[in-house]
Amino acid sequence: MDYAEAIYNREAGINRCPPGDDITMTGLATLLGLPETKLDPEVGPHQPRRLYYIDESRCIGCTLCIKACPVDAIIGTGKLMHSIIEDECTGCDCCVPPCPMDCILTRDYDLPPAAGNRWPEYGSEDTTKFRARTEQRLARLGNIASQQKRAQKQTTADLDQARIKAEINDAVLRSKQKKAALLKNKVAEPEQDKNKP
Numbered sequence: 001m002d003y004a005e006a007i008y009n010r011e012a013g014i015n016r017c018p019p020g021d022d023i024t025m026t027g028l029a030t031l032l033g034l035p036e037t038k039l040d041p042e043v044g045p046h047q048p049r050r051l052y053y054i055d056e057s058r059c060i061g062c063t064l065c066i067k068a069c070p071v072d073a074i075i076g077t078g079k080l081m082h083s084i085i086e087d088e089c090t091g092c093d094c095c096v097p098p099c100p101m102d103c104i105l106t107r108d109y110d111l112p113p114a115a116g117n118r119w120p121e122y123g124s125e126d127t128t129k130f131r132a133r134t135e136q137r138l139a140r141l142g143n144i145a146s147q148q149k150r151a152q153k154q155t156t157a158d159l160d161q162a163r164i165k166a167e168i169n170d171a172v173l174r175s176k177q178k179k180a181a182l183l184k185n186k187v188a189e190p191e192q193d194k195n196k197p
Contacts, residue, residue, distance in 0.1 A: 049121030
């Protein structure tokens with residue numbers, strides 16, 4: 001989304017999307033009235049769509065790949081084996097770098113290029129589905145962040161209330177101790193008067 005907005009605002013070139021290759025750049029050039037160009041070599045070459053899978057015998061359940069997946073295509077939980085849902089995998093490669101066990105492997109996606117689409121190996125149904133999954137993930141992460149902020153505010157409020165309560169209790173205790181000391185002194189004063197000559 002950030003890249004799409006940067007293209008729209010003319011802050012980035014249309015040639016920095018390796019999955020889209022020349023087909024996407026031609027479509028973007030036509031859509032935005034810009035000259036066609038070639039893929040920027042700085043972002044790497046176009047690679048055919050790939051499918052990723054996890055060698056489950058080597059997976060340690062660290063959850064780093066789950067956190068990296070932009071479409072929530074990886075399932076699993078901490079310290080248990082993970083799996084990639086192949087139908088949901090975009091082949092974006094985001095899960096591979098964080099994996100400490102190098103257990104995320106790839107194979108070619110055995111389908112012919114999807115004719116007439118902006119992304120060579122992705123049909124329009126795929127791109128719509130992946131966009132929706134990305135938006136759902138972002139919404140889920142936003143909800144989690146909001147819940148954490150609310151919980152943090154509540155914790156701070158609870159701590160403030162506990163501190164105020166403790167300060168009041170301390171003040172009440174000091175007051176009681178003062179009163180007790182005054183009463184003790186008043187009781188002790190007459191006895192001292194009797195002993196005077």
